[in-house]
């Protein structure tokens with residue numbers, strides 16, 4: 001078993017490379033109304049030109065730009081065009097010296113080449129059928145309308161398979177007339193917690209036992225990423241039963257183990273995986289928390305051995321587990337980016353590891369402020385619920401000064 005320790009970036013890139021090569025599971029058809037946050041498995045094509053007609057983008061008057069080069073100019077109003085107007089009513093050609101009252105979302109009549117906003121006009125009601133409009137500003141040809149097909153031509157791919165169906169994608173699907181959508185099935189992600197000290201959430205722990213919280217934090221993270229968690233029973237620190245449960249977990253699309261990957265005498269996970277002829281892609285990453293994280297393959301499946309400390313488990317899922325889960329969901333790969341916030345008070349660390357320290361993001365609008373939450377290390381469950389992000393400390397930084405814009409990982 002080659003023990004290989006990678007930098008954070010190396011480990012992340014390695015996971016991304018393996019994730020990119022994954023093929024997602026089968027597809028299914030779902031109703032548009034229930035498709036939010038699923039992953040699209042078919043391309044969304046424009047079923048017509050977008051817009052399908054030259055669409056006014058302002059309430060105002062459609063006219064010929066050449067008529068209003070020297071404002072103010074009075075034009076004769078020959079009618080009104082509402083959004084959704086019957087095509088027969090559009091059967092006219094706007095001539096020089098004429099204008100037509102037009103609403104946002106209505107089709108520009110032939111002959112017109114611009115719309116002047118109603119705010120820049122004065123309507124003079126001369127007689128019922130022959131109003132006049134005084135245009136107070138010039139407009140450029142093409143102003144305040146979108147030509148037919150300028151957004152997308154019929155047949156153009158608006159969204160590719162692999163897109164997560166957020167509100168914008170759902171709107172796009174509705175716009176092109178898709179009451180149902182082909183999406184990828186949710187992959188099954190097995191979660192196996194290891195440790196003799198663990199008891200199920202239903203049990204009353206003995207004085208030296210703790211409840212199995214990682215099972216549930218991972219299940220929540222897996223669900224949020226779009227997959228289905230498969231919760232396995234707690235594995236004791238004993239090789240035979242551990243192996244049995246690992247073999248069970250390797251039947252899912254991906255196996256996440258927690259605990260038992262450090263250097264302790266009863267950290268048996270790597271040993272048992274090695275017995276199963278696992279290949280290890282990394283067995284340690286230069287991060288804190290989460291340094292002993294393991295990534296590999298066995299029985300044709302990928303697995304992660306995530307460190308057991310609750311904060312380590314959460315962070316390492318976010319950094320390494322999530323891209324694999326998303327790829328199995330069929331989602332197109334995306335790069336991890338760290339937004340920035342202003343550090344409230346200085347932070348000192350030792351160099352060598354990329355740190356993801358529980359932190360609190362506050363402030364408002366463009367004044368994002370971040371500060372560390374006080375914690376007792378990566379087992380501190382009470383601290384992690386006070387945090388809403390992680391401060392990312394690069395491995396070469398000993399001191400981050402107050403007021404500095406620093407990277408954060410949002411949770």
Ligand code: AMP
Nearest residue numbers: 193195212213214259260262307308309
């Ligand atoms: P380990 O990675 O097995 O050395 O465990 C590191 C720390 O995390 C120990 O204090 C464990 O008791 C704790 N721990 C391990 N697994 C879990 C779990 N599933 N839920 C909560 N804490 C855990």
Ligand code: MG
Nearest residue numbers: 194195259260
């Ligand atoms: Mg353990």
